[in-house]
Amino acid sequence: MTESVNFWAVVPAAGVGKRMQADRPKQYLPLAGKTVLEHTLNCLLQADVFSALAVAISKEDPYWPELDCSRHEHIITAAGGQERADSVLSALKSLSAQAADNDWVLVHDAARPCLTVADIRQLINTLQQDEVGGILALPSHDTLKNVAADSITQTIDRSVIWRALTPQMFRYGMLKQALQAAEGNPAITDEASALEMQGLQPKIVEGRPDNIKITRPEDLALAQFYMKQQAQQREQQND
Numbered sequence: 001m002t003e004s005v006n007f008w009a010v011v012p013a014a015g016v017g018k019r020m021q022a023d024r025p026k027q028y029l030p031l032a033g034k035t036v037l038e039h040t041l042n043c044l045l046q047a048d049v050f051s052a053l054a055v056a057i058s059k060e061d062p063y064w065p066e067l068d069c070s071r072h073e074h075i076i077t078a079a080g081g082q083e084r085a086d087s088v089l090s091a092l093k094s095l096s097a098q099a100a101d102n103d104w105v106l107v108h109d110a111a112r113p114c115l116t117v118a119d120i121r122q123l124i125n126t127l128q129q130d131e132v133g134g135i136l137a138l139p140s141h142d143t144l145k146n147v148a149a150d151s152i153t154q155t156i157d158r159s160v161i162w163r164a165l166t167p168q169m170f171r172y173g174m175l176k177q178a179l180q181a182a183e184g185n186p187a188i189t190d191e192a193s194a195l196e197m198q199g200l201q202p203k204i205v206e207g208r209p210d211n212i213k214i215t216r217p218e219d220l221a222l223a224q225f226y227m228k229q230q231a232q233q234r235e236q237q238n239d
């Protein structure tokens with residue numbers, strides 16, 4: 001008998017995005033006619049696999065209630081926390097009445113609006129029979145250096161280095177427990193690192209390089225370019 005599990009999405013969207021030097025958090029900056037966050041949520045909704053999306057929003061956030069999607073029937077608002085991991089844990093807790101321990105959760109940064117449905121499907125199809133789960137990631141193409149002060153101390157073997165992206169896909173119960181065990185630990189900058197602390201070895205699935213995180217002002221122009229390119233690719237596929 002095949003096991004019946006639900007899929008949930010968790011979107012941490014409670015950061016301030018200081019490096020953008022903007023008048024509002026980066027998830028609310030305009031991008032191709034919508035906010036960054038609306039693009040992100042639209043992609044997750046379009047995937048048509050999630051029972052609901054739990055979005056972690058800061059208490060002092062005046063922008064979220066202004067968006068129509070804050071009232072979407074498949075979107076749940078949770079309280080944001082001090083760090084990203086606290087926001088993710090809070091969003092997971094907001095699902096506790098509905099989600100089963102065995103269900104899958106895909107955690108995706110609000111600040112990655114160029115995610116594609118194809119990448120969501122690739123992650124799910126590759127990992128849904130896995131014991132632990134895993135993440136989208138990209139191999140490093142640059143040569144990497146260890147640096148002390150302003151001098152190179154060592155060149156790192158880049159063949160074993162991957163850059164962690166999101167979504168990151170784990171079982172609801174395992175992920176909640178791992179994040180609770182790691183609470184307050186500043187080294188937990190993604191979900192996989194919390195699972196690794198439990199001695200587990202999450203898988204990597206190669207993602208698309210256009211799944212960028214908006215971090216600096218110039219990233220918005222790049223995201224706009226990638227979105228245009230994705231729209232053209234979709235048109236060509238439909239021809």
Ligand code: C5P
Binds near residue numbers: 087215
């Ligand atoms: O700051 P950074 O780009 O690493 O944040 C990644 C994601 O985590 C963003 O979508 C941001 O809104 C979210 N975040 C959060 N709660 C925090 C800090 C960041 O939800 N306390």
